[in-house]
Amino acid sequence: MKIIIAPDSFKESMTASEAAQAIYAGFKPIFPTATYELIPLADGGEGxxxxxxxxxxxxxxxxxxxxxxxxxxxxxxxxxxxxxxxxxxxxxxxxxxxxxxxxxxxxxxxxxxxxxxxxxxxxxxxxxxxxxxxxxxxxxxxxxxxxxxxxxxxxxxxxxxxxxxxxxxxxxxxxxxxxxxxxxxxxxxxxxxxxxxxxxxxxxxxxxxxxxxxxxxxxxxxxxxxxxxxxxxxxxxxxxxxxxxxxxxxxxxxxxxxxxxxxxxxxxELAIALTDLEQKATAADILLTGEGSLDSQTKLGKTPLGVLRAVRSVSPDCTVIGLAGKVEAVAELYQLGFDAVFSCTPGVINLERALRSGSKHLTQTANEIAHLLQKFV
CATH class of the missing domain: 3.90.1510.10 (Glycerate kinase, domain 2)
Structure with a gap:
């Protein structure tokens, strides 16, 4: 199985690289023999x-x-x-x-x-x-x-x-x-x-x-x-x-x-081209992407949507999962082509704690997703 991990940064919590590593840490124990491509991205902002x-x-x-x-x-x-x-x-x-x-x-x-x-x-x-x-x-x-x-x-x-x-x-x-x-x-x-x-x-x-x-x-x-x-x-x-x-x-x-x-x-699009994302994502089975918030602004050209479209262009059957600290406008996200979206913020906690513990919570959420997917692959 081939898994692509290509998030943007989770602003004020994790860089794109840290987010990619956190997702990988959650998936690797469940799918230890999978092939992983970690491709952290940014659309022009920090990182x-x-x-x-x-x-x-x-x-x-x-x-x-x-x-x-x-x-x-x-x-x-x-x-x-x-x-x-x-x-x-x-x-x-x-x-x-x-x-x-x-x-x-x-x-x-x-x-x-x-x-x-x-x-x-x-x-x-x-x-x-x-x-x-x-x-x-x-x-x-x-x-x-x-x-x-x-x-x-x-x-x-x-x-x-x-x-x-x-x-x-x-x-x-x-x-x-x-x-x-x-x-x-x-x-x-x-x-x-x-x-x-x-x-x-x-x-x-x-x-x-x-x-x-x-x-x-x-x-x-x-x-x-x-x-x-x-x-x-x-x-x-x-x-x-x-x-x-x-x-x-x-x-x-x-x-x-x-x-x-x-x-x-x-x-x-520029970052995708410079990092050869499409070539690396050929024949991908699962794509994990995301950023601090997945919401109505995602459709305006944010990194997760660009990644989704790029990977689907070379792997049309790839399962695309979005992760974020905050998830809104879920119906719109599904219309854009996401197969599932998850918030990694556990319960009701204040913003400072959510940002400080973002990496731990992202790893835990990724691990829970991997456990679920294990039943179907």
Whole structure:
């Protein structure tokens, strides 16, 4: 029997690799002679670089950059394909996990991601792949552009401080010193988010609350990014307000789509291609996938759905099982093609305990599933 284990991370609880190992630990005692392929994945968020490096050889570089709260953080990037391609992720420099529990999307900055991007350019790569996801920021990528040479001014020609809230006062963007290599280097943005820059489905309204924004803060950020999008249009002629994917990573997607030659692609599809998932999943009998939550957002291009479709394309009879800390919209999940979905959270426990004990609970749930499957194979 061939078993594929290909989860995403369980945010704030386990990396994708840790989740894969936890599922394996539950299945191995019940099916000791099965062939296992552990292929942890990420759709652009935290762990995206590590996911690719699990199967693709590369070199890691670490740098000190500015974190989302303007503190110094250590962030890494990887270079693959004989130095031609750099892999980065916004979460490494501007991620929620770097906030130490203090979330403030009004002032959080993407400046560090811009610094990381500059370091990649300094390495002389031909292609930069940037994973968009897991950011603590809602500054529309303004901080990123500032790190790369852009200047932001208010109507009194004072330079704006870092942070999305200050974009309400933005009057002019000076891109004369913006790093010219951004126009000659291929840039691919990997994301699972199709949200536009602004609007009811945009960066501020949909993702602001997840980053700590109160209802009033969401309104302020929406006004700030609306003004930012208007100034961007006046500066370079690009209208990113309703562009799908422009709202990714608090609007970083929009900034790069407007001021560079960047293109947007599905993060999970890119990860699947780079890790050769389809080839490894040929003739698979069971697929175990999942992430922190399986719900109505899964159908929008999250990792579990991408994995399901990729594996079914080469193994149409494969049994597909989803695992998550939280499971909602079960009927929708079955319509997507899952054969079964399971929550690994036992009973009524608080979130802190659930996150802390996630690996143990995931292993236990996987073991219970394996016991059940043993009756039918």
């Amino acid at each position: 995206f670089v590590d996911t690719i490096l699990n199967t693709v050889p590369g070199k890691i570089y670490t740098y000190q950059v500015m974190g989302p709260r303007k503190q110094s953080v250590t962030a890494k990037l990887a270079v693959i394909e004989a130095g031609k391609i750099a892999l980065l992720e916004t979460a490494a420099a501007s991620g929620l996990q770097l906030c130490n529990g203090i979330k403030d999307p009004l002032t959080a900055t993407s400046y560090g991601t811009g610094e990381l991007l500059k370091h990649a350019l300094d390495l002389g790569v031909e292609h930069i792949i940037l994973g968009l996801g897991g950011s603590a920021t809602n500054d529309g990528g303004a901080g990123l552009l500032q790190a790369l040479g852009a200047k932001f001014y208010d109507r009194s020609h004072y330079e704006l401080p870092l942070g999305g809230i200050h974009l309400q006062a933005l009057e002019k963007i000076d891109i004369s010193a913006l790093d010219p290599r951004l126009q000659t280097t291929k840039i691919t943005l990997a994301s699972d988010v199709a949200s536009p820059f602004i609007g009811p489905n945009g960066a501020s309204v949909v993702f602001g609350p997840q980053k700590g924004a109160s209802p009033n803060a969401v309104l302020q950020l929406e006004q700030a990014l609306t003004n930012f999008s208007q100034v961007i249009k006046a500066t370079c002629g690009q209208d990113i307000a309703t562009t799908p994917g422009a709202g990714a990573a608090g609007g970083i997607g929009g900034a790069l789509l407007a001021f560079t030659n960047a293109t947007l692609t599905s993060g999970v």
